[in-house]
Amino acid sequence: MPRGRTRDEAAHRRILEATYELIGSGDASHAKVDDIAKAAGVAKQTIYRWWPSRTAVIFDALLEGTVQATPLGSSDDLREDFTTHLQGVIRVFNSPTGQLIREMLAASAHDPQTAEEFRQRFWAPRRARSKARLQEAIDAGQVRDDIDIELALDALYGPVWLRLTVGHKRSTQQQAATIVSNIIDGIAR
Amino acid sequence: MPRGRTRDEAAHRRILEATYELIGSGDASHAKVDDIAKAAGVAKQTIYRWWPSRTAVIFDALLEGTVQATPLGSSDDLREDFTTHLQGVIRVFNSPTGQLIREMLAASAHDPQTAEEFRQRFWAPRRARSKARLQEAIDAGQVRDDIDIELALDALYGPVWLRLTVGHKRSTQQQAATIVSNIIDGIAR
Amino acid sequence: MPRGRTRDEAAHRRILEATYELIGSGDASHAKVDDIAKAAGVAKQTIYRWWPSRTAVIFDALLEGTVQATPLGSSDDLREDFTTHLQGVIRVFNSPTGQLIREMLAASAHDPQTAEEFRQRFWAPRRARSKARLQEAIDAGQVRDDIDIELALDALYGPVWLRLTVGHKRSTQQQAATIVSNIIDGIAR
Amino acid sequence: MPRGRTRDEAAHRRILEATYELIGSGDASHAKVDDIAKAAGVAKQTIYRWWPSRTAVIFDALLEGTVQATPLGSSDDLREDFTTHLQGVIRVFNSPTGQLIREMLAASAHDPQTAEEFRQRFWAPRRARSKARLQEAIDAGQVRDDIDIELALDALYGPVWLRLTVGHKRSTQQQAATIVSNIIDGIAR
DNA sequence: AGCTAACCGAGACGGTACGTCAAGTCTTCGG
DNA sequence: CCGAAGACTTGACGTACCGTCTCGGTTAGCT
Numbered sequence: 001m002p003r004g005r006t007r008d009e010a011a012h013r014r015i016l017e018a019t020y021e022l023i024g025s026g027d028a029s030h031a032k033v034d035d036i037a038k039a040a041g042v043a044k045q046t047i048y049r050w051w052p053s054r055t056a057v058i059f060d061a062l063l064e065g066t067v068q069a070t071p072l073g074s075s076d077d078l079r080e081d082f083t084t085h086l087q088g089v090i091r092v093f094n095s096p097t098g099q100l101i102r103e104m105l106a107a108s109a110h111d112p113q114t115a116e117e118f119r120q121r122f123w124a125p126r127r128a129r130s131k132a133r134l135q136e137a138i139d140a141g142q143v144r145d146d147i148d149i150e151l152a153l154d155a156l157y158g159p160v161w162l163r164l165t166v167g168h169k170r171s172t173q174q175q176a177a178t179i180v181s182n183i184i185d186g187i188a189r
Numbered sequence: 190m191p192r193g194r195t196r197d198e199a200a201h202r203r204i205l206e207a208t209y210e211l212i213g214s215g216d217a218s219h220a221k222v223d224d225i226a227k228a229a230g231v232a233k234q235t236i237y238r239w240w241p242s243r244t245a246v247i248f249d250a251l252l253e254g255t256v257q258a259t260p261l262g263s264s265d266d267l268r269e270d271f272t273t274h275l276q277g278v279i280r281v282f283n284s285p286t287g288q289l290i291r292e293m294l295a296a297s298a299h300d301p302q303t304a305e306e307f308r309q310r311f312w313a314p315r316r317a318r319s320k321a322r323l324q325e326a327i328d329a330g331q332v333r334d335d336i337d338i339e340l341a342l343d344a345l346y347g348p349v350w351l352r353l354t355v356g357h358k359r360s361t362q363q364q365a366a367t368i369v370s371n372i373i374d375g376i377a378r
Numbered sequence: 379m380p381r382g383r384t385r386d387e388a389a390h391r392r393i394l395e396a397t398y399e400l401i402g403s404g405d406a407s408h409a410k411v412d413d414i415a416k417a418a419g420v421a422k423q424t425i426y427r428w429w430p431s432r433t434a435v436i437f438d439a440l441l442e443g444t445v446q447a448t449p450l451g452s453s454d455d456l457r458e459d460f461t462t463h464l465q466g467v468i469r470v471f472n473s474p475t476g477q478l479i480r481e482m483l484a485a486s487a488h489d490p491q492t493a494e495e496f497r498q499r500f501w502a503p504r505r506a507r508s509k510a511r512l513q514e515a516i517d518a519g520q521v522r523d524d525i526d527i528e529l530a531l532d533a534l535y536g537p538v539w540l541r542l543t544v545g546h547k548r549s550t551q552q553q554a555a556t557i558v559s560n561i562i563d564g565i566a567r
Numbered sequence: 568m569p570r571g572r573t574r575d576e577a578a579h580r581r582i583l584e585a586t587y588e589l590i591g592s593g594d595a596s597h598a599k600v601d602d603i604a605k606a607a608g609v610a611k612q613t614i615y616r617w618w619p620s621r622t623a624v625i626f627d628a629l630l631e632g633t634v635q636a637t638p639l640g641s642s643d644d645l646r647e648d649f650t651t652h653l654q655g656v657i658r659v660f661n662s663p664t665g666q667l668i669r670e671m672l673a674a675s676a677h678d679p680q681t682a683e684e685f686r687q688r689f690w691a692p693r694r695a696r697s698k699a700r701l702q703e704a705i706d707a708g709q710v711r712d713d714i715d716i717e718l719a720l721d722a723l724y725g726p727v728w729l730r731l732t733v734g735h736k737r738s739t740q741q742q743a744a745t746i747v748s749n750i751i752d753g754i755a756r
Numbered sequence: 757a758g759c760t761a762a763c764c765g766a767g768a769c770g771g772t773a774c775g776t777c778a779a780g781t782c783t784t785c786g787g
Numbered sequence: 788c789c790g791a792a793g794a795c796t797t798g799a800c801g802t803a804c805c806g807t808c809t810c811g812g813t814t815a816g817c818t
Contacts, residue, residue, distance in 0.1 A: 008790065030299040032778060043791040048780065099298075105354050106295035109288075110219055119357055127357070147376050148367050150358055151348055155371050158347015159340055165294055165354050168308050168316070169339060178337050182344050186375030187336050193767030194809040200769080221799060232770040237801065382792030383783040389795080408677055410773060421796045426775065477676075483732050484673035487666075488597040497735055505735070525754050526745050528736060529726055533749050536725015537718055543672050543732050546686050546694070547717055556715050560722050564753030565714050571762030572814040578764080599804060610765040615806065 014040040015047055019061040023103055024096020055107040055114050062100040063122065072129050078137045079180050082156065085130075086176035089157070093164045093171060105165060127153065143184075155183045196239075203229040204236055208250035212292055213285020219292060222246075244296045244303055251289040252311060258286075261318055267326045268369050271345065274319075275365035278346070282353045282360060294354060316342065332373075344372045385428075392418040393425055397439035401481055402474020408481060411435075433485045433492055440478040441500065447475075450507050456515045457558050460534065463508075464554035467535070471542045471549060483543060505531065521562075533561045581607040582614055586628040590670055591663020600624075622674040622681055629667040630689065639696055645704045646747050649723065652697075653743035656724070660731045660738060672732060694720065710751075722750045 018040035022031035033054050037044045051057045070088035073081045092098065104122070108115035130153050137143040143152075159179050163171045207228035211220035222243050226233045240246045259277035262270045281287065293311070297304035319342050326332040332341075348368050352360045396417035400409035411432050415422045429435045448466035451459045470476065482500070486493035508531050515521040521530075537557050541549045585606035589598035600621050604611045618624045637655035640648045659665065671689070675682035697720050704710040710719075726746050730738045 011790075033780080034778080037791095041791090043793085044780080045782085045792085046790055049789085052780095054779070102298040106298040108354075108356070109291040109295040115356055119355065123355060123357055143376050147371070148364070151364055151367050152371055152376050154348035154351050154358075155344050155368065158351045159343035161354070162343050162347045162350050165297075165350070166308065166312060167297070167304055168312055169343075175337070175340055178340050179344065182336070182341055182372060182375075184375050184377045186371075186373050186377075187332050187341050188373045188375075192765070192811070194769075195811090196768065197809090222801085223799080226770095230770090232772095233801080234771085234803090235769060238768075243800075381785065383794045384785090385794065386783090411775080412773080421798095422775085423777090423797085424795060427794075430775095432774075480676040484676040486732075486734070487669040487673040490593075493734055497733065501733060501735055521754050525749070526742070529742055529745050530749055530754050532726035532729050532736075533722050533746065536729045537721035539729050539732070540721050540725045543675075543728070544686065544690060545675070545682055546690055547721075553715070553718055556718050557722065560714070560719055560753075561749060562753050562755045564749075564751050564755075565710050565719050566751045566753075570760075570816055572816095573763075575764070600806080601804080604765095608765085610767085611805095612766090612807080612809095613764065616763085619806095621805075 008046075011040070011042050011046055012050060015042055015050075015057065016061045016064055018042075019057050020065045020096055020100065023058055023061065024065075024099045026096075026099040055104070055111075058100055058103050058107070059114075059118065059121070062097060062104060065097050065100065070126075072133055074133060074136060076140075078142050079177075079184060081133060082180045083177045086156070086160065086179060087173050090160055090171045090173060090176060093160055098164055102164060130156075152183065156180070197235075200229065200231050200235060201239065204231055204239075204246065205250040205253050208246050209254045209285060209289065212247055212250065213254075213288050215285075215288040244293075244300075247289060247292055247296070248303075248307065248310070251286065251293060254286055254289065259315075261322050263322060263325060265329075267331050268366070268373060270322060271369045272366045275345070275349065275368060276362050279349055279360045279362060279365060282349055287353055291353060319346075341372065345369070386424075389418065389420050389424060390428065393420055393428075393435065394439045394442050397435050398443045398474055398478065401436055401439065402443075402477050404474075404477040433482075433489075436478060436481055436485070437492075437496065437499070440475065440482060443475055443478065448504075450511050452511060452514060454518075456520050457555075457562060459511060460558045461554045464534070464538065464557060465551050468538055468549045468551060468554060471538055476542055480542060508535075530561065534558070575613075578607065578609050578613055579617060582609055582617075582624065583628045583631050585609075586624050587632050587663055587667065590625055590628065591632075591666045593663075593666040622671070622678075625667055625670050625674070626681075626685065626688070629664060629671060632664050632667065637693075639700050641700060641703060643707075645709050646744075646751060648700060649747045650744045653723070653727065653746060654740050657727055657738045657740060657743060660727055665731050669732060697724075719750065723747070 015036065018036050019031070022036055022039055033044060033047065036054075036057065037047055040047075047057060051060065070085055070092060072085040075081055093101070104114070104118050108118050131149060134143065134149055134153060138145050138147075138149075156179065159175070160171045163169050204225060207225050208220065211224055211228060222233060222236060225246065226236055229236075236246060240249065258281045259274055261274040264270055282290070293303070293307050297307050320338055323332065323338055323342060327334050327336075327338075345368065348364070349360045352358050393414065396414050397409065400413055400417060411422060411425060414435065415425055418425075425435060429438065447470050448463055450463040453459055471479070482492070482496050486496050509527055512521065512527055512531060516523050516525075516527075534557065537553070538549045541547050582603065585603050586598070589602055589606055600611060600614065603621075603624065604614055607614075614624060618627065637652055637659060639652040642648055660668070671681070671685050675685050698716055701710065701716055701720060705712050705714075705716075723746065726742070727738045730736050
């Protein structure tokens with residue numbers, strides 16, 4: 001039985017929310033740990049009691065803030081399933097969550113361990129689901145069975161991730177269908 | 190006619206080379222300014238005389254180190270042109286340059302101005318060339334004329350950028366053809 | 379009631395002591411801030427948290443290191459009081475403190491504000507005491523009442539300050555009595 | 568016979584004058600070498616061709632600027648001779664030259680060699696003259712022959728040097744006589 | 757008259773130290 | 788024992804100033 005004061009769940013939540021808010025707003029400054037603590041009305045130590053680093057907090061804020069956002073259905077209609085799914089992804093990438101992801105990618109560039117964790121806890125589950133759905137389509141004979149599944153998925157998700165990281169254009173809902181069509185039907189005449 | 194001691198081009202070059210080497214090696218904590226100065230046999234002040242910040246040096250090292258690396262031809266064969274081109278891109282991304290680009294993307298995540306400069310000086314020229322080549326293909330009737338060119342290009346480059354930034358898989362030369370095929374022919378049976 | 383971690387008085391003291399030691403030793407190039415931090419076993423930031431500049435630290439080291447060193451008594455014997463006092467001053471000037479004072483004077487030459495602070499916090503209190511003692515002697519009829527007190531005091535202290543700053547000769551304990559005698563009795567036959 | 572372009576005496580002079588002007592004005596900034604070069608309309612290298620260091624320039628500016636300023640006569644009247652002399656010294660100390668001296672003293676605090684040179688080339692000749700004059704007075708029976716000449720001189724000059732270095736009061740012409748009187752007659756009733 | 761050495765202004769360069777900033781740790785008080 | 792406050796260590800950043808070096812160009816004496 002734990003002694004002493006019990007953990008303050010509210011503080012825990014406020015930290016993640018403040019992180020989501022500050023990092024997500026994406027305004028120049030890049031939200032320092034002190035800023036997050038201040039915004040959450042919390043001491044820095046409280047943050048470091050529950051997370052090992054600034055990056056870890058951001059990661060958790062990302063994981064919590066995006067959980068139920070991009071369902072990928074399994075109907076007969078491959079195009080529809082992926083289009084709807086991509087629309088969800090685009091919505092998420094255009095939300096504060098997008099900034100959090102960029103921040104994680106930035107952190108990954110400096111630290112291989114962070115990169116690995118990001119892939120395992122964020123990337124892998126989502127990729128597994130997409131892969132499974134594409135495999136279903138292959139099994140159903142809707143997609144050629146000689147394709148490189150990973151590459152195909154990268155072509156599907158590539159455009160939105162590219163726009164998120166480079167920022168040369170903004171992804172929109174309407175583009176989801178086009179992206180899906182491009183990769184399924186090709187662009188050749 | 191410029192007066193006074195002329196700028197030391199050799200030092201200038203040594204700085205960029207040292208930066209390229211150090212950042213490119215990607216070992217743990219990314220090369221500090223003092224490290225670069227030391228490796229280039231140069232005073233820190235000399236670096237700051239020509240570049241406003243550490244990031245700016247890295248950017249220039251990137252621009253210099255990759256200039257003529259990924260030619261995009263204009264033969265009749267669209268597939269061949271883009272495949273060869275993508276092979277170049279993949280080679281570059283797998284070289285130290287890849288790490289420089291990741292670093293710039295990371296810096297862009299923290300600072301909108303850096304992001305803008307990266308897009309204008311690195312991204313835009315390359316994208317313009319790709320766009321022109323794809324437009325040629327459209328004009329030649331090899332590609333449908335109702336496509337969203339930007340999105341198509343994002344689908345083409347997306348996979349390699351995605352693997353560079355997320356690092357879930359490594360891009361290989363062989364994949365170039367597959368990527369091109371995927372986007373041109375589609376993956377549908 | 380102050381919240382948070384309390385200021386580390388020990389570190390504070392160690393900084394001043396290290397400064398006193400390093401500057402006082404007077405070896406060649408005067409103790410850099412990093413040296414002081416190192417010697418005090420303290421981070422540079424901690425120094426700059428409590429003092430605005432290197433000079434300010436030295437000044438405080440001076441103020442702490444010399445506080446009760448040169449008592450000026452109020453007996454009947456004017457000569458004895460000032461002689462004893464001057465002996466104290468000479469002892470202090472010949473100790474590391476002397477070097478600190480030279481350093482402060484040097485800093486004052488570059489920055490009027492430092493000069494002003496030196497006068498207000500170091501000079502003024504000591505001068506006030508000396509002035510009071512001399513005034514007592516005047517009131518007691520031991521000293522002429524038409525003298526310029528400030529000038530008389532400057533003649534009293536001048537020799538030791540002069541030797542401290544110019545360094546043409548070293549002040550010794552024995553000289554205290556002579557200096558006092560010179561100014562009280564004059565040198566005329 | 569020297570070959571090549573002859574030394575530019577005008578530049579030489581302009582450097583010393585600019586130094587005198589800038590250091591002498593005593594405004595906060597402490598005149599950097601670049602400032603002096605700029606003000607003299609000269610390249611920094613030209614300065615370093617003729618002087619080994621910033622301090623050396625200042626020293627020369629001091630030596631040139633004050634040469635014929637403080638004659639010490641040898642009449643029968645000891646008081647008058649020293650009073651007139653002190654008036655000269657005070658005038659000099661209150662002129663830009665005073666600042667130059669402070670600067671040299673500051674430099675001496677950091678570097679023993681500078682200190683030594685200052686004493687040998689500036690201090691010693693002047694002190695020798697004063698000492699000789701005082702010795703004359705002793706020989707003439709106007710001053711006691713058991714005094715410590717050096718200390719007596721230090722008491723004579725101490726007040727003006729003290730005010731120069733500490734700056735607690737400004738020396739005035741009128742004080743010259745008082746200072747002389749203090750040390751010759753004493754202040755005792 | 758041309759050659760060459762030493763000068764000149766301009767300003768970039770190596771080096772040393774300064775003072776600042778942000779991440780993550782440690783300590784104290786109060787609940 | 789938890790949480791707030793905030794002082795602390797660490798380590799990198801960018802700036803300032805000194806004294807050196809190099810450039811294009813000038814001004815002599817010597818051949």
